[in-house]
Amino acid sequence: MTRPTRVQIDSTALIYNLNQVKHHAPNAKVIAMVKANAYGCGIPAVVPVLEGQVHAFGVACLEEAMAIRALGVRSDCVLFQGVFSADELYTVAAHHFQCVLHQPHQLQWLLATPLPSKIKVWVKVNTGMHRLGFPPDDIYEVMNALHNCPWVDDEIGLMTHLACADEPDHPSNQNQLRLYKELDLPPLKIIRSISNSAAILTLPETHEDIVRPGIMLYGVSPFGNKTGQELGLMPVMRFVSAISALHHYPAQARIGYGGTWQTARPSVVGVVAVGYGDGYPRHIAQNTPVWINGYLAPIIGRVSMDMLTVDLTDCAEVNIGDLVELWGQHIAVETIALSAGTIAYELLCQFSPRVRQDKLL
Known part of the structure; x- marks a missing residue:
């Protein structure tokens, strides 16, 4: 696969x-x-x-x-x-x-x-x-x-x-x-x-x-205070991955490198097969969302080279293999850039060779 x-x-x-x-x-x-x-x-x-x-x-x-x-x-x-x-x-x-x-x-x-x-x-x-x-x-x-x-x-x-x-x-x-x-x-x-x-x-x-x-x-958008969609433009790029693992953890479980994020309640944590080795920014702010099945799930813990973790506790239903949008149709790349302390230009230009490309009609 x-x-x-x-x-x-x-x-x-x-x-x-x-x-x-x-x-x-x-x-x-x-x-x-x-x-x-x-x-x-x-x-x-x-x-x-x-x-x-x-x-x-x-x-x-x-x-x-x-x-x-x-x-x-x-x-x-x-x-x-x-x-x-x-x-x-x-x-x-x-x-x-x-x-x-x-x-x-x-x-x-x-x-x-x-x-x-x-x-x-x-x-x-x-x-x-x-x-x-x-x-x-x-x-x-x-x-x-x-x-x-x-x-x-x-x-x-x-x-x-x-x-x-x-x-x-x-x-x-x-x-x-x-x-x-x-x-x-x-x-x-x-x-x-x-x-x-x-x-x-x-x-x-x-x-x-x-x-x-x-x-x-x-x-x-070329402007810092507006997204492309607010300017009447349509996103050409959609950056996606999928859920590769699902876990149920009790309260006070520490997630990821350094244990920087801790569950406050029994939680469902999903692992997404994308990381800074693909071009997703490592220094993204906590709780930056990804889109899954119509739900905005917050990123928790540190972004790793090959994966990141999201809190799915409030998401109705998520399964292994479900598509995850990092940015594109539902989340503006400008929003992610702001959360990462950078500009959208940089995010678009930093994909690694292992990120494959699909062209849609």
Whole structure:
């Protein structure tokens, strides 16, 4: 029998969320962000569903773009961290990838590496994130250099990234937008992009030509005070396992490593076949719920590597093998992230290889 711990991916929800992106930014093209294995949902599960529905796919690096090509997908892919060596430019050209430039050494590599075919290039400008990007005062010269390079496409992309888009009223958003709008640019064919998920939802003035949804595609909120469902999104990922053991204990029985939780009454304790070795957070708060047969059962004791324990005393009926939802349809991943003192992004991206994946229609 196969271990029941798995991730279920709802492709209908994925398309629904993409349509929400298009509803919020009706005049913009979409680069679907599928970096970090499509935010944990799996490039093989996500990309074929979105193929033909989006302008391009966004990845962090060449390896992720090659994983898309390995699926037989010919759609455009944008390397958001660009290349890490000059040699990678040949692969970029061979597979018709688009490449972001954000550092002077990347620009020098490109200008010094004749390529057999033209590539589409994006220039990232640092308007205040202070992580990647050219200074605003350098952009005119960078764009001109690219325009004069024979192996660079005539249309050049110009992008920036907002540091505080998840706080729509933060003054840095408008400061960054102002810097972006006031850039001194040569008269070239330029395509523009600013918006991530948070900006798509709340800052329409940033939509420009292309938007870059990430977390919202997967039905998760980019904001700390709302869930994806509260924003009208549908959860794409459902993380589930099953009951692997049931026990009846008297009052004052200590449960799990360190005996940190003690029964206050005769109790039914269930063991769920999932732990931090699968990607469930070890430092989850006591009494964080899991969903079983329509009942929210609290986690008790410490999360182990391969299992966790839940109090089923008040649950009408539970049997070995019953499905347990850790997050997804009935429990928002944002709720679990809050209980673990982290963000939903991290939870989605930390599954171990032993967690198998099921794709639902």
